[in-house]
Amino acid sequence: MSYKVIFQPSGSRGEIEPDTSLLDAARTMGVDLEALCGGAGVCGKCKVIIMEGYFTRYNVRSSQEHLTVLTSEEQELLQEEEIAKGCRLACLSSVQGDLVVYVPPESQRSRQVILEEGREREYKLLPAVEAFSMQLQPPSLEDNRADAQRLQEALEENSGLRPAIDYLVLKDLPGEIRQENYQVQADMWKEKEIIRVTPAARGRSKRWGLAVDVGTTTVAAYLCDLDAGEVKAKASDVNPQVAYGEDIISRITFSGQKPEHRKTMQQMIIDTVTGLAHKMTEEAGGTPEDILDAAVVFNSVMHHLFLGFDPRHLGGSPFVPASKDSLDIKARDLGLGINPSAYVHTLPLISGYVGADNVALLIAEEPHKKEELGLYIDIGTNGEVDLGNKAKLSCTSCATGPALEGAQIKFGMRAAPGAIEKVIISPEDLEPRYKIIGQESWYPDIIETPARGLCGSGIIDLVAEMYKAGIIDQGGRLQKELEHSRIRQGASGRMEYVVAWSGETGQSRDVIIDQQDIRAVQLAKAALFVGAEILMEQRGIQVPEFITLAGAFGNYINQESALAIGMFPSCEPEKIYSVGNSAGDGARLALLNREKREEACHLAREVSFVETALDSTFQERYIEALGFPQKI
Amino acid sequence: MSYKVIFQPSGSRGEIEPDTSLLDAARTMGVDLEALCGGAGVCGKCKVIIMEGYFTRYNVRSSQEHLTVLTSEEQELLQEEEIAKGCRLACLSSVQGDLVVYVPPESQRSRQVILEEGREREYKLLPAVEAFSMQLQPPSLEDNRADAQRLQEALEENSGLRPAIDYLVLKDLPGEIRQENYQVQADMWKEKEIIRVTPAARGRSKRWGLAVDVGTTTVAAYLCDLDAGEVKAKASDVNPQVAYGEDIISRITFSGQKPEHRKTMQQMIIDTVTGLAHKMTEEAGGTPEDILDAAVVFNSVMHHLFLGFDPRHLGGSPFVPASKDSLDIKARDLGLGINPSAYVHTLPLISGYVGADNVALLIAEEPHKKEELGLYIDIGTNGEVDLGNKAKLSCTSCATGPALEGAQIKFGMRAAPGAIEKVIISPEDLEPRYKIIGQESWYPDIIETPARGLCGSGIIDLVAEMYKAGIIDQGGRLQKELEHSRIRQGASGRMEYVVAWSGETGQSRDVIIDQQDIRAVQLAKAALFVGAEILMEQRGIQVPEFITLAGAFGNYINQESALAIGMFPSCEPEKIYSVGNSAGDGARLALLNREKREEACHLAREVSFVETALDSTFQERYIEALGFPQKI
Numbered sequence A, B: 001m002s003y004k005v006i007f008q009p010s011g012s013r014g015e016i017e018p019d020t021s022l023l024d025a026a027r028t029m030g031v032d033l034e035a036l037c038g039g040a041g042v043c044g045k046c047k048v049i050i051m052e053g054y055f056t057r058y059n060v061r062s063s064q065e066h067l068t069v070l071t072s073e074e075q076e077l078l079q080e081e082e083i084a085k086g087c088r089l090a091c092l093s094s095v096q097g098d099l100v101v102y103v104p105p106e107s108q109r110s111r112q113v114i115l116e117e118g119r120e121r122e123y124k125l126l127p128a129v130e131a132f133s134m135q136l137q138p139p140s141l142e143d144n145r146a147d148a149q150r151l152q153e154a155l156e157e158n159s160g161l162r163p164a165i166d167y168l169v170l171k172d173l174p175g176e177i178r179q180e181n182y183q184v185q186a187d188m189w190k191e192k193e194i195i196r197v198t199p200a201a202r203g204r205s206k207r208w209g210l211a212v213d214v215g216t217t218t219v220a221a222y223l224c225d226l227d228a229g230e231v232k233a234k235a236s237d238v239n240p241q242v243a244y245g246e247d248i249i250s251r252i253t254f255s256g257q258k259p260e261h262r263k264t265m266q267q268m269i270i271d272t273v274t275g276l277a278h279k280m281t282e283e284a285g286g287t288p289e290d291i292l293d294a295a296v297v298f299n300s301v302m303h304h305l306f307l308g309f310d311p312r313h314l315g316g317s318p319f320v321p322a323s324k325d326s327l328d329i330k331a332r333d334l335g336l337g338i339n340p341s342a343y344v345h346t347l348p349l350i351s352g353y354v355g356a357d358n359v360a361l362l363i364a365e366e367p368h369k370k371e372e373l374g375l376y377i378d379i380g381t382n383g384e385v386d387l388g389n390k391a392k393l394s395c396t397s398c399a400t401g402p403a404l405e406g407a408q409i410k411f412g413m414r415a416a417p418g419a420i421e422k423v424i425i426s427p428e429d430l431e432p433r434y435k436i437i438g439q440e441s442w443y444p445d446i447i448e449t450p451a452r453g454l455c456g457s458g459i460i461d462l463v464a465e466m467y468k469a470g471i472i473d474q475g476g477r478l479q480k481e482l483e484h485s486r487i488r489q490g491a492s493g494r495m496e497y498v499v500a501w502s503g504e505t506g507q508s509r510d511v512i513i514d515q516q517d518i519r520a521v522q523l524a525k526a527a528l529f530v531g532a533e534i535l536m537e538q539r540g541i542q543v544p545e546f547i548t549l550a551g552a553f554g555n556y557i558n559q560e561s562a563l564a565i566g567m568f569p570s571c572e573p574e575k576i577y578s579v580g581n582s583a584g585d586g587a588r589l590a591l592l593n594r595e596k597r598e599e600a601c602h603l604a605r606e607v608s609f610v611e612t613a614l615d616s617t618f619q620e621r622y623i624e625a626l627g628f629p630q631k632i
Helices: A022-028 A072-077 A080-084 A147-159 A167-179 A240-244 A248-257 A259-283 A300-307 A356-365 A456-468 A515-539 A559-565 A582-592 A594-606 A618-625 B022-028 B072-077 B080-084 B147-159 B167-179 B240-244 B248-257 B259-283 B300-307 B356-365 B456-468 B515-539 B559-565 B582-592 B594-606 B618-625
Strands: A003-008 A012-016 A047-051 A087-089 A099-102 A113-115 A121-123 A129-135 A183-189 A193-199 A208-214 A218-225 A231-238 A291-298 A327-330 A343-346 A374-378 A383-389 A392-398 A419-425 A432-436 A487-489 A495-500 A511-514 A546-550 A576-580 B003-008 B012-016 B047-051 B087-089 B099-102 B113-115 B121-123 B129-135 B183-189 B193-199 B208-214 B218-225 B231-238 B291-298 B327-330 B343-346 B374-378 B383-389 B392-398 B419-425 B432-436 B487-489 B495-500 B511-514 B546-550 B576-580
Touching: A003 A022, A003 A147, A012 A022, A022 A099, A047 A147, A072 A087, A099 A147, A121 A582, A129 A147, A147 A167, A147 A183, A147 A193, A167 A193, A167 B300, A167 B327, A183 A291, A208 A259, A208 A300, A208 A582, A218 A259, A218 A582, A231 A240, A231 A259, A240 A248, A240 A259, A248 A259, A248 A300, A259 A291, A259 A300, A291 A300, A291 A356, A291 A582, A300 A343, A300 B167, A327 B167, A356 A374, A356 A383, A356 A546, A356 A582, A356 A594, A374 A515, A374 A582, A383 A515, A392 A515, A419 A456, A419 A495, A432 A456, A432 A495, A456 A511, A456 A515, A456 A559, A511 A515, A515 A618, A546 A582, A576 A582, A582 A594, B003 B022, B003 B147, B012 B022, B022 B099, B047 B147, B072 B087, B099 B147, B121 B582, B129 B147, B147 B167, B147 B183, B147 B193, B167 B193, B183 B291, B208 B259, B208 B300, B208 B582, B218 B259, B218 B582, B231 B240, B231 B259, B240 B248, B240 B259, B248 B259, B248 B300, B259 B291, B259 B300, B291 B300, B291 B356, B291 B582, B300 B343, B356 B374, B356 B383, B356 B546, B356 B582, B356 B594, B374 B515, B374 B582, B383 B515, B392 B515, B419 B456, B419 B495, B432 B456, B432 B495, B456 B511, B456 B515, B456 B559, B511 B515, B515 B618, B546 B582, B576 B582, B582 B594
Parallel strands: A003 A099, A208 A291, A291 A343, A374 A546, A546 A576, B003 B099, B208 B291, B291 B343, B374 B546, B546 B576
Antiparallel strands: A003 A012, A047 A087, A047 A099, A113 A121, A129 A183, A183 A193, A208 A218, A218 A231, A327 A343, A374 A383, A383 A392, A419 A432, A487 A495, A495 A511, B003 B012, B047 B087, B047 B099, B113 B121, B129 B183, B183 B193, B208 B218, B218 B231, B327 B343, B374 B383, B383 B392, B419 B432, B487 B495, B495 B511
């Protein structure tokens, strides 16, 4: 003799011996159920809700009688309202009849999922889209409820919820539920809306999600499995809007000119993300329709251009965004090529300057959960700096410009083969040694590829080494008094330093850095430095307890060089961490754990945004910060 | 000395003398506020909610102090919760300072709006979309809230509500609010979502709504002003789906064959309604974007085809619809060419047979509010019959087929010029007299147009007169024994009666009715009759207290002829009312009063649907009803 037990939302069903505890039943059936105390009846974590199963529907006994009676321990550990709605502790209640048991999200075990890339981040898998497996009653002349209402009522019996059904799902519902004889999987978004119904007899339908970090220059996307939390595929592409301007100001200008321009800009980026989604789903063996959720982060301007919002007022004081709040927009309204019934979740902005990418960094790095006071620097086309801990968080935006990424530098280029990424200059003979992306050896040793230019980390190394070798002074001036073949006046009339000679290893012209390039680096690093300095001063500290460098760039930067040119406040080198694309990590966390979305909204409101330009000492500090620190 | 008072949602503002009652202030400013007792402080109808106005924001005094203190009469007439949320009675509270006052929908006067066409119907104007006029604070460096949040917070101050903002509205929000220096009109759907924001300085933006009755053969549409309740324009068109079958079964068959067929069918009808909307808005001097709401009714099959739902299972037992509930679908999701942010409201179905058009009839005729027990007959391609009063309502669907509308009758045609619409046959010489649509005189008097065929009312007259004259017997058989030139065997071998001779008045061939046509009329009228009979029997009555004939056809039918052939149970002729297109009236009522939508949902659940085919006596009754009643 045994009883039928069904666990929801997984839909797992099994035959269970009488007097088996629900916790043991869950374990036998592989159902994800938390039990910190291991079933000792003391932690109160294994809460489940007893639902009326459809097979007890015509049964006179109430489903509560299909369990052993409520124990005194349960009465103590559960709230009265919980007991009223059928809540029990799985380890203390044993099967006495057929049952449908709902495991609420808070009782699902943390699956110890690890985000790869950079650092290990553990998080609880709690996607916004849950799946329910159900066997519906086939209709008859006596029970000719409509398909939608039949589904909703079955779901209500199985979960206590009665969500709406997306219009597009309704269109094909009659066919979908009949295909496998009324055995269905219903995917529900945030307990509010059914966004997909598929025949379920052949096992679970794929449930994927898309996390996207839309940068000014680069778009990074991740395809994740919502059930396992793992990354199925990654892909990235150039943001095609660069064709209309490398920096955000020219994009605001262009898209603000005419509504059609704004439409074009949106279409370009939406098409790019659609392309990435198609590429990744194909690679992972599915279709874009399998993507049921998406989380997207961006800076404030990319946010507006992605959503098609009028961006004009982001470009001038008082820098007001169209909307700051997180949004959930139907994929079909955006024209994004994933499941058209899915919602695309955008993380909130902090201000017209500080975007959702910084919010994503915060939910990934979690400064608000740490005792230590950390400084978080995200180096991109716009720099963002956060300072804080449990007690308080503040942030600012720094107009670094793209120099630190290699743009607006004469020989600047992206971190691609041919780019000089590391430089050392001998203080004795002022001759450089450098490493090119794509090959192991250093110049002047065997060099196979010609140096084509300098990427961000190469530029920072170069300026730092020139300063250390005395080629530039503390004010950043190139020392023309030094008699050296590499130090010369260029065709522009400006002084320059030759990093690589033309002819040498096959390059067609001299790769140089000139006085103007050095000034651009100085302006950029001073902006970052002053931003951090003002935040620290407001907090009353001199030195942060640690520094976290985020942004893809942060991974490649030579921290010693960055400190040497004064890019950020001094800090013990072992307390400087490079964490890679934190914004992308944050997007994935928001995708896989819906509580992170609430945390993001909370943080966006709570972080105090410091407008450094409003600080009366800003100009003075900025000018002071243009120079380099004393050499150590 | 005077104070600023703003009433919402109208946005009316004025300078009011101290000690003026809010009711008088509302009257002075032309604000719509109910006061049944005329301000005597006894009816409790003039409830208003005192909001914090933005101009009291930096003011230390609370806004309640800007009014005289709560009177004991108010304490009696208001609930405790109402008082807690700032509710007052307008006739009992007087102005003592600047104020923002919200007039909730229930306190807005019934505007005694009359639906034209057919009957006078009085209803309360309470559209689902309300308009709020507001002056927003311009942003500054100190107040750089996002535009969306600025709008939401202003609306919250003005109404206590914080609705979401439709995604499309967000796109252009920055431009819209700045166009008239932050003076805006926000249109809000069901207190949940802002669906339009327009600059407001130049007066109120047009607020229109669309009511549509999608019939199997004809589509009727009305353009209404949501503020005045009046019809701005009317238009109708043929349902283009007739190209794929005149009856619902062939349309189910065609659209069930392939998803593309279903798409085509939906596109056709959506395009037709869009066309009507464009035509009407142009006529009324506006654009389709001015249409902010829509209410649509249809039978169950047209419902599925309009919404693009898979209709296959409506066509076979147990006749299960995809969804029965009322739906609110974004116009853009339907592809309907009105304001893309508007919702299209579809009224609920009662069953797979009885559609939203019958629900619309019920909210228009309101049998559930009457003491008298009425029989409501809607004659269309499918007949629907409702019986009931306050105590109970039941309904059934009758497979009449299209014979009563003139289809499937050899010389049947639509009620268009050339159609014979009225017939009298002399019992003496069996010669007919008839009237043709489009001319005044009767045959055989001066006839200008040839008779082209018979429309519905003409067919019923003809059959009734043939019976009364003894040309057909009680069983419906044409009496071939009668020697008369008009009674003959036709080319088909069937007996026939010649209504109009070829050559006469220029027609090219004899217009006849034959035995097969008469049988089709008998089958149709028997179906209606038995439907009504079973409902009456279940209710335990022999005769209804009155009969209401709905459907465009019901207006033209000769009630005496209908009674003579036994189309419906006998009833005193002065107790038979023809009400025209009740379904269309119901659609307009649902458009103009959102409480009617709730009433519709309630009725759709409460009406008991009687499946006449399940009645064991149905076959027997049906055969019996095929014959004609005893002549009186």
